[in-house]
Amino acid sequence: MSKLSHYDAKGRARMVDVTAKAPTKRIATARAFVRLSDEVLRALPKNPKGDPLEVARFAGISAAKQTWALIPMCHPLPIGLIDVQARVCDNGVELIGTVSTTAPTGVEMEALTAVSVAALTVYDMCKALDKSIEIGPIVLLEKTGGKSGVFRRRHPAPGPLIRRAK
Amino acid sequence: MSKLSHYDAKGRARMVDVTAKAPTKRIATARAFVRLSDEVLRALPKNPKGDPLEVARFAGISAAKQTWALIPMCHPLPIGLIDVQARVCDNGVELIGTVSTTAPTGVEMEALTAVSVAALTVYDMCKALDKSIEIGPIVLLEKTGGKSGVFRRRHPAPGPLIRRAK
Amino acid sequence: MSKLSHYDAKGRARMVDVTAKAPTKRIATARAFVRLSDEVLRALPKNPKGDPLEVARFAGISAAKQTWALIPMCHPLPIGLIDVQARVCDNGVELIGTVSTTAPTGVEMEALTAVSVAALTVYDMCKALDKSIEIGPIVLLEKTGGKSGVFRRRHPAPGPLIRRAK
Amino acid sequence: MSKLSHYDAKGRARMVDVTAKAPTKRIATARAFVRLSDEVLRALPKNPKGDPLEVARFAGISAAKQTWALIPMCHPLPIGLIDVQARVCDNGVELIGTVSTTAPTGVEMEALTAVSVAALTVYDMCKALDKSIEIGPIVLLEKTGGKSGVFRRRHPAPGPLIRRAK
Amino acid sequence: MSKLSHYDAKGRARMVDVTAKAPTKRIATARAFVRLSDEVLRALPKNPKGDPLEVARFAGISAAKQTWALIPMCHPLPIGLIDVQARVCDNGVELIGTVSTTAPTGVEMEALTAVSVAALTVYDMCKALDKSIEIGPIVLLEKTGGKSGVFRRRHPAPGPLIRRAK
Amino acid sequence: MSKLSHYDAKGRARMVDVTAKAPTKRIATARAFVRLSDEVLRALPKNPKGDPLEVARFAGISAAKQTWALIPMCHPLPIGLIDVQARVCDNGVELIGTVSTTAPTGVEMEALTAVSVAALTVYDMCKALDKSIEIGPIVLLEKTGGKSGVFRRRHPAPGPLIRRAK
Numbered sequence: 001m002s003k004l005s006h007y008d009a010k011g012r013a014r015m016v017d018v019t020a021k022a023p024t025k026r027i028a029t030a031r032a033f034v035r036l037s038d039e040v041l042r043a044l045p046k047n048p049k050g051d052p053l054e055v056a057r058f059a060g061i062s063a064a065k066q067t068w069a070l071i072p073m074c075h076p077l078p079i080g081l082i083d084v085q086a087r088v089c090d091n092g093v094e095l096i097g098t099v100s101t102t103a104p105t106g107v108e109m110e111a112l113t114a115v116s117v118a119a120l121t122v123y124d125m126c127k128a129l130d131k132s133i134e135i136g137p138i139v140l141l142e143k144t145g146g147k148s149g150v151f152r153r154r155h156p157a158p159g160p161l162i163r164r165a166k
Numbered sequence: 167m168s169k170l171s172h173y174d175a176k177g178r179a180r181m182v183d184v185t186a187k188a189p190t191k192r193i194a195t196a197r198a199f200v201r202l203s204d205e206v207l208r209a210l211p212k213n214p215k216g217d218p219l220e221v222a223r224f225a226g227i228s229a230a231k232q233t234w235a236l237i238p239m240c241h242p243l244p245i246g247l248i249d250v251q252a253r254v255c256d257n258g259v260e261l262i263g264t265v266s267t268t269a270p271t272g273v274e275m276e277a278l279t280a281v282s283v284a285a286l287t288v289y290d291m292c293k294a295l296d297k298s299i300e301i302g303p304i305v306l307l308e309k310t311g312g313k314s315g316v317f318r319r320r321h322p323a324p325g326p327l328i329r330r331a332k
Numbered sequence: 333m334s335k336l337s338h339y340d341a342k343g344r345a346r347m348v349d350v351t352a353k354a355p356t357k358r359i360a361t362a363r364a365f366v367r368l369s370d371e372v373l374r375a376l377p378k379n380p381k382g383d384p385l386e387v388a389r390f391a392g393i394s395a396a397k398q399t400w401a402l403i404p405m406c407h408p409l410p411i412g413l414i415d416v417q418a419r420v421c422d423n424g425v426e427l428i429g430t431v432s433t434t435a436p437t438g439v440e441m442e443a444l445t446a447v448s449v450a451a452l453t454v455y456d457m458c459k460a461l462d463k464s465i466e467i468g469p470i471v472l473l474e475k476t477g478g479k480s481g482v483f484r485r486r487h488p489a490p491g492p493l494i495r496r497a498k
Numbered sequence: 499m500s501k502l503s504h505y506d507a508k509g510r511a512r513m514v515d516v517t518a519k520a521p522t523k524r525i526a527t528a529r530a531f532v533r534l535s536d537e538v539l540r541a542l543p544k545n546p547k548g549d550p551l552e553v554a555r556f557a558g559i560s561a562a563k564q565t566w567a568l569i570p571m572c573h574p575l576p577i578g579l580i581d582v583q584a585r586v587c588d589n590g591v592e593l594i595g596t597v598s599t600t601a602p603t604g605v606e607m608e609a610l611t612a613v614s615v616a617a618l619t620v621y622d623m624c625k626a627l628d629k630s631i632e633i634g635p636i637v638l639l640e641k642t643g644g645k646s647g648v649f650r651r652r653h654p655a656p657g658p659l660i661r662r663a664k
Numbered sequence: 665m666s667k668l669s670h671y672d673a674k675g676r677a678r679m680v681d682v683t684a685k686a687p688t689k690r691i692a693t694a695r696a697f698v699r700l701s702d703e704v705l706r707a708l709p710k711n712p713k714g715d716p717l718e719v720a721r722f723a724g725i726s727a728a729k730q731t732w733a734l735i736p737m738c739h740p741l742p743i744g745l746i747d748v749q750a751r752v753c754d755n756g757v758e759l760i761g762t763v764s765t766t767a768p769t770g771v772e773m774e775a776l777t778a779v780s781v782a783a784l785t786v787y788d789m790c791k792a793l794d795k796s797i798e799i800g801p802i803v804l805l806e807k808t809g810g811k812s813g814v815f816r817r818r819h820p821a822p823g824p825l826i827r828r829a830k
Numbered sequence: 831m832s833k834l835s836h837y838d839a840k841g842r843a844r845m846v847d848v849t850a851k852a853p854t855k856r857i858a859t860a861r862a863f864v865r866l867s868d869e870v871l872r873a874l875p876k877n878p879k880g881d882p883l884e885v886a887r888f889a890g891i892s893a894a895k896q897t898w899a900l901i902p903m904c905h906p907l908p909i910g911l912i913d914v915q916a917r918v919c920d921n922g923v924e925l926i927g928t929v930s931t932t933a934p935t936g937v938e939m940e941a942l943t944a945v946s947v948a949a950l951t952v953y954d955m956c957k958a959l960d961k962s963i964e965i966g967p968i969v970l971l972e973k974t975g976g977k978s979g980v981f982r983r984r985h986p987a988p989g990p991l992i993r994r995a996k
Binding site: 121 | 171172198210218221224225228229236237238239240274282285289290291293298299304305306317320321
């Protein structure tokens with residue numbers, strides 16, 4: 001259990017101390033998938049501006065800034081960039097979130113929070129049509145910077161099977 | 167597109183007007199699954215008090231109260247109860263969130279937000295061991311009360327395949 | 333000074349006590365104007381979906397929900413509807429915010445906060461082009477419900493002089 | 499449209515990436531005016547401590563710290579100083595807000611948010627007497643530091659016409 | 665342990681379910697004391713408007729509205745009134761907070777949070793002079809309404825020993 | 831009064847300007863005591879994992895991150911570590927909070943806020959058994975770093991008289 005970074009010697013949850021770590025540039029990218037039925041996909045606006053997905057994008061950007069307030073052991077961080085992209089696929093909506101910082105700790109949780117709240121927002125916008133919409137998988141795609149170095153997800157999580165020609 | 171409740175006649179996102187609706191009792195239950203490798207499962211405390219999952223439970227309860235601030239078109243609501251339960255399975259952690267209210271609109275998003283943030287917290291607590299942890303599926307299991315009546319998810323979403331004898 | 337509702341007998345600021353007031357339906361509508369130069373107006377997307385204004389609309393809706401946290405003597409309220417509309421005029425952008433509730437106190441501050449933060453967001457989206465953009469006037473247009481009855485602004489505040497044919 | 503900093507090549511709103519920018523000292527000063535009738539001005543406490551304006555000052559200071567949460571594309575920033583001054587004039591109240599930071603991006607939005615929420619608070623404190631109070635203009639007076647250099651507003655916006663001898 | 669209301673049968677912390685409880689009028693009053701040395705008391709403004717204490721009062725009022733977000737098992741509630749009074753005594757500052765609501769659960773935590781944050785603010789305003797300032801006792805003085813009926817503190821907690829003639 | 835750091839020359843409350851100060855490492859430790867009757871102490875879980883105190887610990891950690899939003903003149907700060915420990919004593923619960931940062935200003939208020947909100951949470955968890963629980967004293971134990979140097983509390987505040995053998 002000693003390897004779980006958020007626990008002290010007595011097994012009590014705690015924050016990791018980053019006071020003495022120098023700030024370095026860090027980037028994290030996460031993905032969430034929202035599986036949508038054909039009916040819901042048809043109801044999504046067809047135009048390239050993709051309004052419903054705009055609401056989801058803004059929600060994701062705003063939520064990423066609140067990550068430290070949502071996740072108990074996360075640190076408040078300066079944020080250099082939050083970007084959330086939403087893409088309509090054949091079987092749903094794919095949300096890609098990228099967060100970068102110059103800070104003593106990483107922004108994996110910020111990227112994961114961005115796409116999770118964006119996905120919840122897609123659910124909220126579509127739930128009048130279909131309450132059985134399924135969110136997931138939500139995964140970290142990549143992370144650079146920091147002591148633990150580069151992480152790149154090897155096995156792609158299922159989700160967006162076929163991309164629509166748009 | 168007219169069926170998407172959060173869009174007006176011009177296709178602009180908007181809140182649904184619930185001003186004139188009478189408050190009624192409503193309950194919603196959602197589930198999130200966090201798939202964990204054997205290595206991470208072994209590192210989770212074995213005792214029945216399940217500390218790491220306690221952090222996740224508190225995070226989920228706190229986040230549910232913030233749903234209206236996270237999801238753009240959600241209404242601030244009185245909350246009667248938020249309950250988040252965490253169960254260790256053979257292949258990960260299952261989070262069940264129940265929210266109830268006496269209000270003019272439902273608490274599906276509150277239940278989904280509770281389990282989503284609880285799942286993100288499980289990721290955060292374990293990410294030092296494994297950054298490829300996958301969150302999902304996140305689904306609404308049941309909802310009662312309100313004009314649209316009872317919803318019960320028919321096809322169980324994959325996730326917790328076999329329960330551990332505990 | 334006794335007429336200023338937010339002061340007690342000693343002149344100290346305080347909240348108005350609404351504990352014993354019965355909830356009734358209340359609506360308030362406010363307007364903010366953002367004066368934009370021709371250069372900035374030309375740079376705003378020309379398409380009818382009006383993206384930059386979408387960001388402003390979402391910001392206004394989200395901010396209205398936070399009114400009680402921003403304005404010291406405001407009460408937390410259930411919100412039935414928040415609607416923010418953005419219109420491009422010949423000399424700028426007009427933002428109209430409507431908030432309704434069934435509550436023991438009114439939502440004037442919520443409507444005013446919605447359009448104020450929407451206006452600040454328009455400034456933020458355009459400030460790279462022009463830092464001298466002027467926000468105002470911000471006024472309450474109408475308010476119904478509650479003991480003080482109906483208010484309708486008599487003298488229209490200046491701002492959107494001529495509407496564009498769109 | 500390429501000049502609007504908050505839009506990407508596809509016209510989608512996004513944050514500006516400041517990850518790689520070095521922190522430098524930056525100051526911004528904004529002004530908001532609240533036009534008050536003689537009746538309301540007389541009801542404001544006459545003493546030099548100016549209580550109602552104290553509430554407005556605190557609200558402005560607190561709101562400036564929340565700018566990143568209110569304005570979708572704003573970055574969370576360290577804040578070195580927030581100062582809000584309130585002055586009674588012949589025709590209303592003038593609010594001057596100054597914010598400084600050592601950060602990779604500026605604090606114009608923080609200064610504008612400070613005076614805007616201070617102005618909304620003045621409205622809230624006085625609305626029992628007069629609901630037709632008009633807020634505005636809200637303008638950036640000056641900004642120093644950062645790549646774009648010094649900005650000083652050339653044409654003073656109308657508002658506080660004549661200062662009272664106090 | 666079954667008597668601790670915030671624990672379920674397995675000893676896991678949870679919210680109390682108030683969904684089915686009818687809203688009734690409830691009031692709670694709490695007190696906090698901040699012990700100040702003569703040096704700090706002399707430095708506090710002598711005038712009756714008591715500026716430093718005004719900051720504390722506003723902080724207490726604002727914090728009371730955030731009680732549900734600060735205390736994990738608290739419910740978000742409509743608030744009818746929050747009042748915080750600050751009195752200078754011979755040995756410090758006494759803060760009295762009263763909160764009332766019409767709700768299915770009480771506002772004891774809101775009253776206690778109001779005076780606690782007001783007390784922390786007094787510390788913050790004075791800490792340049794004296795870092796050994798002691799906060800406490802913080803107690804509930806009285807609570808009316810609700811199933812458990814009236815509570816009145818019998819043994820007055822120590823703190824403000826002698827009131828100044830003011 | 832000139833020594834009260836949060837007041838300007840006119841006696842108006844203001845933030846201290848830290849824009850030009852270099853960030854240095856700073857640590858602060860605070861303590862809060864919650865006096866509990868024997869009845870309540872017996873009802874607290876006896877096991878070493880101390881559940882009810884876990885809720886208090888999480889609440890304290892989360893609240894410390896919100897200090898800048900709760901205390902009007904506090905600066906938003908990067909946080910390196912927040913740690914809250916809870917110990918059962920013969921006459922109550924002792925909460926020790928430590929916060930560290932690399933910042934231009936100190937974290938005394940963060941440490942004090944952590945233990946204060948943790949103490950309020952202990953009250954909330956136990957109030958069904960005893961509403962006369964007394965919180966306090968809350969004191970700063972130690973502070974290092976920054977221009978004013980080291981502070982160590984000389985006279986221990988009363989509270990945890992006898993430690994239990996655990």
